[in-house]
Amino acid sequence: MKIIETGPAKINLGLDVLGMRPDRYHEVAMVMQGLELADRITITDAPELKVTTDREGLEGDPSNLAWKAAELMGRYARRTPRVHIHIEKKVFLAAGLAGGSTDAAAVLRGLNRYWGMGLAADRLERLGAQIGSDVPFCVRGGTSLATGRGELLEALPDLPALPVVLAKPKVEVSTPWAYREYDKQKNVRHPDIGAMAEAIRSGAVDKALALLGNVLEPVTAKAHPEIAAIEKVMRGNGALAAGMSGSGPTVFGITRTKEQAEAIAALLVPLNLELAVTETAGRKEL
Secondary structure (H helix, E strand, O other): OEEEEEEEEEEEEEEEEEEEOOOOOEEEEEEEEEEEEEEEEEEEEOOOOEEEEOOOOOOOOOOOHHHHHHHHHHHHHOOOOOEEEEEEOOOOOOOOOOHHHHHHHHHHHHHHHHOOOOOOHHHHHHHHOOOOOOHHHHHHEOEEEEEOOOOEEEEOOOOOOOEEEEEEOOOOOOHHHHHHHHHOOOOOOOOOHHHHHHHHHOOOHHHHHHOOEEOOHHHHHHHOOHHHHHHHHHHOOOOOEEEEOOOOOOEEEEOOOHHHHHHHHHHHHHHOOEEEEEEEOOEOOO
């Protein structure tokens, strides 16, 4: 048997940190948006669990979230996951785009089909929360308001398909580092996540984009000034909005036309970045 799933990237249209929880996770409020850019995950029969990738430096060992997802589904189903999971990467690594989380979510969906379990999406989301905070969103993607540590989701109306240019400097950013540095900040400017969500509910897309903001961006941009330089190019060449996703370092720009997104990507080529042009994607139903 062969099962093929896709693992779409995500961006954070808004990301706010509300404080530290008793479990030492940060309480957050985010508007998360899925993209068409996606990994391809293939699940086939195998004598034992095996995870491979087409990306040098990305190990298919028990530290990979896809492996963790297969083990979790095996425990839940009381079955041994005798499968080969192969990941073809399109989503940038260590980029703030949920590349590992989306692969884990794809494995949850894929094994649900492979074993004929018939689990509903909300059950898969609850399982995914045991793997990582972004995994629940990645089960269905689309546009969502995420709270708690990111695992509590409220589906928002799908945005219209909007072109997005992604640009990742060739640096790595540790999410725990970004949150530790954030905790040292004073006079933080918080985005209005509630107003952004309400604008999306009412169909006021331009208003929602005007509210774009990420409290982790000043932290990461201070360490990596190229983030601000990339945003300046995007905003100066037709982007409706531009910002950093997650803890970075990927910067995204949202445009009205694909041609504008491609033109911005062409201008960024000399900066030696990982680049992609994609668009926003709607919510998946299982």
